Amino acid sequence: MMRVAVIGGGQLARMMALNGLRLGLQFSFLVEPDESTQCVDNLGEKVVWDLGELLNDGSEAAFHDLFNALGRPQVITVEKEAVPVDLLRGLAQFTAVHPNPDSVYQTQHRAREKQLLSRLSIPTASFKVASTFADVRAAYAEFGLPLFIKAVESGYDGKNQWQIHSVADLESFERESPAGPWVVEKHVRFDREASLIGARSASGETVFYPLTENLHRRGILIRSIAPAPNLGADTERNAQDYMQRLFAELNYVGVLAMECFVCGDDLLVNELAPRVHNSGHWTMDAGICSQFENHLRAIMDWPLGNTQPNGPKGMVNILGSRDLTKHQPRHPGPSWLSDAGTFHWYNKTDRPGRKLGHINIAHEDLATLQTLLAAQDEQLYGETQTK
Ligand SMILES: Nc1ncnc2c1ncn2[C@@H]1O[C@H](COP(=O)(O)OP(=O)(O)O)[C@@H](O)[C@H]1O
Ligand SMILES: [Mg+2]
CATH class of the missing domain: 3.30.470.20 (ATP-grasp fold, B domain)
Incomplete structure (x- = not known):
């Protein structure tokens, strides 16, 4: 049997498995102890693993244990960006990981992603990477309002981002004092x-x-x-x-x-x-x-x-x-x-x-x-x- 291991157990893993079972593939899902996994009920093997402990250990043997627990899959894939890249690199010692760990590394972080796009001359909104409020203010001075401020990590469905329409919004962002760094973008008037x-x-x-x-x-x-x-x-x-x-x-x-x-x-x-x-x-x-x-x-x-x-x-x-x-x-x-x-x-x-x-x-x-x-x-x- 060919087996695919998916990191994550949300709806995207679910739909991947629903399609893959039809192709004759088997699935295992790597989930963390506190992760909700009803999405993948009955679609394959759920492997609950303490990733903090694994990454702390970091030895080849520790990753090999996980690879075995996942059922020695032919290929490992992801259903979300927020995956520790060291986990992917550790597992890649034993089997194919697609997309490759570096692709996930480049795209899971908004600043790296924007810099990748710029490097390839792919047009984006004007942006600046900001690590301090002074950097944010400098972007404001350059771009004017409105602005989007987005945390570089852990953003989805509009979470961890702030729309700035006025100086008062900027001040309230600073008072809220969220963890940076951020990508500050010009608001695009798209059609x-x-x-x-x-x-x-x-x-x-x-x-x-x-x-x-x-x-x-x-x-x-x-x-x-x-x-x-x-x-x-x-x-x-x-x-x-x-x-x-x-x-x-x-x-x-x-x-x-x-x-x-x-x-x-x-x-x-x-x-x-x-x-x-x-x-x-x-x-x-x-x-x-x-x-x-x-x-x-x-x-x-x-x-x-x-x-x-x-x-x-x-x-x-x-x-x-x-x-x-x-x-x-x-x-x-x-x-x-x-x-x-x-x-x-x-x-x-x-x-x-x-x-x-x-x-x-x-x-x-x-x-x-x-x-x-x-x-x-x-x-x-x-x-x-x-x-
Ligand atoms: N610079 C921008 N200008 C105008 N609208 C934006 C801008 N950035 C984000 N948005 C709006 O917010 C939505 C969510 O932002 P996005 O960067 O895609 O974050 P998420 O990871 O939460 O999907 C976009 O689909 C778009 O509607
Ligand atoms: Mg989006």
């Missing part, structure tokens, strides 16, 4: 957001899904539509060219996601994720090879699959609610099963803003699909606001 998801296999084959248009609210993805409607002719080509540069530079293997701001015909790259990505969930019900399957094919060095859907596809996220009577923690039940699309539920307990599931919707007519996605969004959140 919309889009993401590119691509895969590169161990032998160097690459594929790209069409650019996906994404709508975020309060820093969290709410819905996606693909192919992103009405893009300029060069936009897709530029995005693929940027990702090819990243693949080559990093010797990258697996799925890579690239979040972008679209400004007219220009693309600015916002951030990278060295993994499958929420904005690619529509690929699961699109009559093509999903991002999860292509990730597994890439890391197993199998031929990659079709990425071109035969029409417009979309997705709406189901986020945890403040109102627990509205979102039921255990299972959503029939009231959620609208006839519009296909339903995915991650088996998590409800918490405000937490990603609990999603609904994929497809329609051959773009305008109809847009109406269906907006209606689903409205039904879930009762908001028509777009940003």
